[in-house]
Amino acid sequence: MIVGLGPGSAEQVTPEATAAIAAATDLVGYQGYIERLAPRPGQRIHPSDNREELDRARLALALASAGRAVAVVSGGDPGVFAMAAAVFEAIEERPEWLRLEVTVAPGVSAMQAAAARLGAPLGHDFCAISLSDNLKPWAAVERRLRLAADGDFVIALFNPASKARHCRIAEAFDLLRAVKHGATPVALARAVGRADEKLTLTTLGEADLSLVDMATLVIIGSSETRFIGREGARRWMLSPRSYGARR
Amino acid sequence: MIVGLGPGSAEQVTPEATAAIAAATDLVGYQGYIERLAPRPGQRIHPSDNREELDRARLALALASAGRAVAVVSGGDPGVFAMAAAVFEAIEERPEWLRLEVTVAPGVSAMQAAAARLGAPLGHDFCAISLSDNLKPWAAVERRLRLAADGDFVIALFNPASKARHCRIAEAFDLLRAVKHGATPVALARAVGRADEKLTLTTLGEADLSLVDMATLVIIGSSETRFIGREGARRWMLSPRSYGARR
Numbered sequence: 001m002i003v004g005l006g007p008g009s010a011e012q013v014t015p016e017a018t019a020a021i022a023a024a025t026d027l028v029g030y031q032g033y034i035e036r037l038a039p040r041p042g043q044r045i046h047p048s049d050n051r052e053e054l055d056r057a058r059l060a061l062a063l064a065s066a067g068r069a070v071a072v073v074s075g076g077d078p079g080v081f082a083m084a085a086a087v088f089e090a091i092e093e094r095p096e097w098l099r100l101e102v103t104v105a106p107g108v109s110a111m112q113a114a115a116a117r118l119g120a121p122l123g124h125d126f127c128a129i130s131l132s133d134n135l136k137p138w139a140a141v142e143r144r145l146r147l148a149a150d151g152d153f154v155i156a157l158f159n160p161a162s163k164a165r166h167c168r169i170a171e172a173f174d175l176l177r178a179v180k181h182g183a184t185p186v187a188l189a190r191a192v193g194r195a196d197e198k199l200t201l202t203t204l205g206e207a208d209l210s211l212v213d214m215a216t217l218v219i220i221g222s223s224e225t226r227f228i229g230r231e232g233a234r235r236w237m238l239s240p241r242s243y244g245a246r247r
Numbered sequence: 248m249i250v251g252l253g254p255g256s257a258e259q260v261t262p263e264a265t266a267a268i269a270a271a272t273d274l275v276g277y278q279g280y281i282e283r284l285a286p287r288p289g290q291r292i293h294p295s296d297n298r299e300e301l302d303r304a305r306l307a308l309a310l311a312s313a314g315r316a317v318a319v320v321s322g323g324d325p326g327v328f329a330m331a332a333a334v335f336e337a338i339e340e341r342p343e344w345l346r347l348e349v350t351v352a353p354g355v356s357a358m359q360a361a362a363a364r365l366g367a368p369l370g371h372d373f374c375a376i377s378l379s380d381n382l383k384p385w386a387a388v389e390r391r392l393r394l395a396a397d398g399d400f401v402i403a404l405f406n407p408a409s410k411a412r413h414c415r416i417a418e419a420f421d422l423l424r425a426v427k428h429g430a431t432p433v434a435l436a437r438a439v440g441r442a443d444e445k446l447t448l449t450t451l452g453e454a455d456l457s458l459v460d461m462a463t464l465v466i467i468g469s470s471e472t473r474f475i476g477r478e479g480a481r482r483w484m485l486s487p488r489s490y491g492a493r494r
Contacts, residue, residue, distance in 0.1 A: 011266070014355065016258035053488070077355075079362040081488075085370025088475060088485040098477055104363035108261065108324075108353045115326040116351035123332025124383075125391055127374045127400060136371075136490035140399075144372055147398035151391040153374060228335060230345050238335040241300070241328075243383035 002078045002087055003071045004107020005033055008193035012113065016105045024071035028060040029083070033073045044068075053083065057090035061097045076109040081130050081158045111156045114189035114217045117199060119228070119236030121187060121219045124243060126154035131161070131168045138168070145172055149179045154225060154239050157218040169212045173204065176220060180204055185221040187237055188212055201227060201235055249325045249334055250318045251354020252280055255440035259360065263352045271318035275307040276330070280320045291315075300330065304337035308344045323356040328377050328405045358403045361436035361464045364446060366475065366483030368434060368466045371490060373401035378408070378415045385415070392419055396426045401472060401486050404465040416459050420451065423467060427451055432468040434484055435459055448474060448482055 001020045006012035021027065024043065027034060031047035039045050046063075048056050057072070064070045074083035084104050091097045115122045127148040131141060148155050155176075160169045182205025190198040190213065200211055204220060212218060224243055228236040248267045253259035268274065271290065274281060278294030286292050293310075295303045304319070311317045321330035331351050338344045362369045374395040378388060395402050402423075407416040429452025437445040437460065447458055451467060459465060471490055475483040 006261070009263070011263035012261050012353070014253070014259045014261055016256070019258070077359050079359055079367055079369050081370070084363070084367035085485065085488045088367045088370070088483055089487050091483070092475055098475070102483075104366070106259070106355045106359040106363040108355065109359070112324050112326055112353040112356070116331070116353040119351070120326055120331035120335045122326050123328070123335075125374070125376045127372070127395075129372045135488045140490055144398040144400065147394045148374075151394035152387075153391065228339055228345070236335050236338070236349075238332065240336050241332045241382045243387055 001071050002084050002102065002104045003073050004077045004079075004082070004105055005036060005073055005075055006108040006193070007076055007110050007113035008191065012108045012193060014105065014107060017107060020071050020105050021073065023069060025069045026063050027071050027073060028056055028063070029073035030056075030075075033075050037073065053086040054090055057083065057086040058093070060087065061090055061094070061100065064100050065094075065096050074107075077107045078104055079106055080109045080111070080128065110192060110217045111158070111219075113192040114187065114219060117189065117192055118187050118201075118219070119238050121221065121225060121237040121239050122154055122156070123241055124154060124222060124224065124239040126156060128156045128158060130158040131172055132159040133168065141172070142175060145175050146179065149176055152222045154222050155220040157220070159214070160216055160218050161212050162214050169209050169218070173207060173209060177204055180220075181223065182206075184223070185225045185227050185237055187219045188216055189219065190216045192217065199234065201237065248318050249331050249349065249351045250320050251324045251326075251329070251352055252283060252320055252322055253355040253440070254323055254357050254360035255438070259355045259440060261352065261354060264354060267318050267352050268320065270316060272316045273310050274318050274320060275303055275310070276320035277303075277322075280322050284320065300333040301337055304330065304333040305340070307334065308337055308341070308347065311347050312343050321354075324354045325351055326353055327356045327358070327375065357439060357464045358405070358466075360439040361434065361466060364436065364439055365434050365466070366485050368468065368472060368484040368486050369401055369403070370488055371401060371469060371471065371486040373403060375403045375405060377405045378419060379406040380415065388419070389422060392422050393426065396423055399469045401469050402467040404467070406461070407463055407465050408459050409461050416456050416465070420454060420456060424451055427467075428470065429453075431470070432472045432474050432484055434466045435463055436466065437463045439464065446481065448484060
């Protein structure tokens with residue numbers, strides 16, 4: 001089973017995911033996610049480094065093939081820039097892995113948790129783009145950013161930065177600033193649902209990109225996205241359902 | 248509180264959503280969603296027709312303003328083509344509504360539930376587009392479809408059909424067939440997580456669009472998306488994490 005743990009809060013883990021973790025003999029995952037769990041006595045844990053997704057998938061499939069009941073745990077939704085793709089990439093490597101019964105338990109992604117805290121920034125057509133160029137050429141990312149801006153989609157950026165590539169988010173913003181209005185609402189949503197959550201509302205022109213790290217989800221509005229001011233509270237961010245008919 | 252009920256199964260409703268519903272004095276929502284709940288004695292229900300989102304939002308805000316604890320219930324994730332945007336659109340209409348405490352409880356969207364049942368079709372950059380032209384010009388939809396195809400995004404289509412506009416999905420496919428390969432994997436995922444669930448794996452060229460109705464989520468692959476065949480079971484659908492480096 002490939003299990004989504006949601007963004008961080010136990011209140012946002014589905015009963016399906018909780019039951020899958022309880023039923024597993026083996027828990028496989030990035031150690032940061034394994035640490036969120038309270039393994040029961042006898043349950044084996046297999047924590048690993050964040051970069052080794054394919055090796056982790058192979059380990060899980062080998063364990064399952066040996067008769068273990070394995071839960072591969074993933075933050076957010078395993079289907080959205082997370083472990084599900086890695087498991088299905090690995091599954092073709094051995095015929096016996098293809099015969100395994102595999103179930104995916106979806107979860108609330110970081111993008112959705114961020115949107116919920118902000119108001120309704122994804123209320124209209126949107127794109128989700130990973131800025132990681134570990135597995136794709138940066139030119140493909142640039143091309144997608146440009147087309148997403150041309151289409152006036154709301155844009156959610158996953159993996160916007162890492163120690164190895166802090167400049168990528170700056171390059172992405174440079175590109176978007178050249179084609180979108182500087183006043184476009186932007187949210188930098190860090191560690192949503194966790195104790196160190198930090199939400200920053202800004203604009204495309206003024207965003208301080210030093211605030212963006214690996215745990216940050218970036219949402220860039222469409223031309224219709226707006227902030228709604230409130231007294232004594234953070235503004236809401238809204239991408240209205242209607243398009244092309246501004247009030 | 249604006250509450251996401253997930254795609255249909257009780258196992259995919261978060262504890263946060265369940266608690267919000269239990270704590271509410273008033274449940275407001277489309278009657279199809281209200282019917283999924285088991286209101287406790289004394290809890291008032293306010294079911295409404297599917298088309299009246301803004302009126303439903305106003306009713307919820309008026310009740311909350313009068314001191315009621317209101318849960319606006321929404322299928323899937325309220326932040327993704329659902330009730331959150333309507334509530335925040337309505338909230339600006341009256342100063343007292345802007346002072347309300349509003350919380351959004353995200354949920355698993357139909358798109359994610361469909362992806363989980365299919366394998367990992369959203370494992371790479373994707374766009375989510377609503378085909379409804381109730382609130383946006385069809386030309387904007389066409390433009391976005393074209394740009395999403397140019398960018399080789401995986402494309403998830405929400406609201407692909409209704410009684411009023413059955414031809415829109417055919418128009419969308421005609422447009423995509425002109426620019427993407429006919430062999431591109433396509434999934435038609437109907438009523439995922441419900442008793443009448445039906446999953447159809449096909450291709451862009453061969454898809455039978457008569458199978459597409461209001462309850463269907465359509466996923467159209469990128470050039471890298473593929474099916475993984477299995478003996479005696481439905482194929483998996485995978486959009487691998489890597490791009491531009493086909494094995």
